[in-house]
Amino acid sequence: MGRFAPSPTGPLHLGSLYTALASYLDARRHNGLWLLRIDDLDTPRNADGASDAILRCLERFGLHWDGNVYFQIQHLEHYQQILATLQHQQWLYACRCSRKTLANTPIYPGYCREAGFVDDESSALRLKTQDRQIEFDDALQGFISQNLIREHGDFIVRRKDRIIAYQFAVVIDDYNQRINHVVRGADLLDSTAKQLYLQQLLGYPMPRYTHLPLIVDQQGNKLSKQTLAAPADDSHPESTMFLLLRLLRQNPPAELANAPAELQLQWAIAHWKPLALKKIRAIQPPIH
Ligand SMILES: [Zn+2]
CATH class of the missing domain: 3.40.50.620 (HUPs)
Structure with missing residues (x-):
C-alpha cells in the first residue's frame, strides 16, 4: 500500500509529480493500492482550488488513485x-x-x-x-x-x-491508511527518525521507506513552490511523463517519447527499477 500526500498550497510542480509517479509505479509494480492524501493541516498555507487542481493534474497523467481522497483536516x-x-x-x-x-x-x-x-x-x-x-x-x-x-x-x-x-x-495517517511502503523525497530523510520514534511510542508498525533523490535546479536548490518552480506542464502529458521517467533513470525506450502518458505508464510499471536511483541525493533536469 503506497501513497502520495501533496500539500494544497498551489499546483503540482515537476518535483511533486515526480514523487507522485515514483510512489505510483512502486505501488502498482507490487500490485498494491495507491492512496491519495491531501496534507491540508497548515490551513493558512492552503490555496483556494489547489486540491481540485492537484486531482485533475494527476488524472491528466493517468495517475489514478484508489478509494476516497483522505483529507487530513477531516481527522x-x-x-x-x-x-x-x-x-x-x-x-x-x-x-x-x-x-x-x-x-x-x-x-x-x-x-x-x-x-x-x-x-x-x-x-x-x-x-x-x-x-x-x-x-x-x-x-x-x-x-x-x-x-x-x-x-x-x-x-x-x-x-x-x-x-x-x-x-x-503523518505517522497517524500512514497507520490509519495502512501504508506499508512510503516513497517520498529525500528532503524528508532527516525527519524520518522522529516518525519512527512516534510509531514506536504508539505501537504502530514501521513502513518500508524509499527516499528519492530531489530534483534540483542548476544552482542546486530544490524545486518547490517557494523557489517558484513552474507548475507541471499538463497540456502535453506525454512529454512531461517521458522526462519524468528519464529523471527516475528508468531508461524509457525512445519510441515511447510521443506515446500517450497511459501507455508510458504501462511500460514503466512493468519495468520499474527503483535501484537505478540508489545512493543519489539530487538530480538536475536536462536543460532544453
Ligand atoms: Zn521551550
Whole structure:
C-alpha cells in the first residue's frame, strides 16, 4: 500500500509529480493500492482550488488513485485524541520558547521540559525524546541511525497556533491508511527518525521507506513552490511523463517519447527499477 500526500498550497510542480509517479509505479509494480492524501493541516498555507487542481493534474497523467481522497483536516479529532493520550502519559510538555529564543539552537535544548507550564494559547506541545539510536534501512539511501535527543532534541507535535505538526499527523495517517511502503523525497530523510520514534511510542508498525533523490535546479536548490518552480506542464502529458521517467533513470525506450502518458505508464510499471536511483541525493533536469 503506497501513497502520495501533496500539500494544497498551489499546483503540482515537476518535483511533486515526480514523487507522485515514483510512489505510483512502486505501488502498482507490487500490485498494491495507491492512496491519495491531501496534507491540508497548515490551513493558512492552503490555496483556494489547489486540491481540485492537484486531482485533475494527476488524472491528466493517468495517475489514478484508489478509494476516497483522505483529507487530513477531516481527522483533527483523531489527532487530538492521540495527543491527549500522550499528554496523559506525560510524553508531552508545553513549550513557551519564542522563535527568537531558539534562533541559534537547531537542537532544542529542553528549556521547558521541567518547567511545568500549563498548555495555553502561548505554548506549543513538545514530545520528549530519548537518548537512544533510532535506525532504519532506506531502500535507496541505505542505513540511517539517529539519536533524537542529541541530533534534534524534543520536537513539536502541536504548534503554538494549535496546528498539528506534520511529523505527528503523518505517522497517524500512514497507520490509519495502512501504508506499508512510503516513497517520498529525500528532503524528508532527516525527519524520518522522529516518525519512527512516534510509531514506536504508539505501537504502530514501521513502513518500508524509499527516499528519492530531489530534483534540483542548476544552482542546486530544490524545486518547490517557494523557489517558484513552474507548475507541471499538463497540456502535453506525454512529454512531461517521458522526462519524468528519464529523471527516475528508468531508461524509457525512445519510441515511447510521443506515446500517450497511459501507455508510458504501462511500460514503466512493468519495468520499474527503483535501484537505478540508489545512493543519489539530487538530480538536475536536462536543460532544453
Ligand atoms: Zn521551550
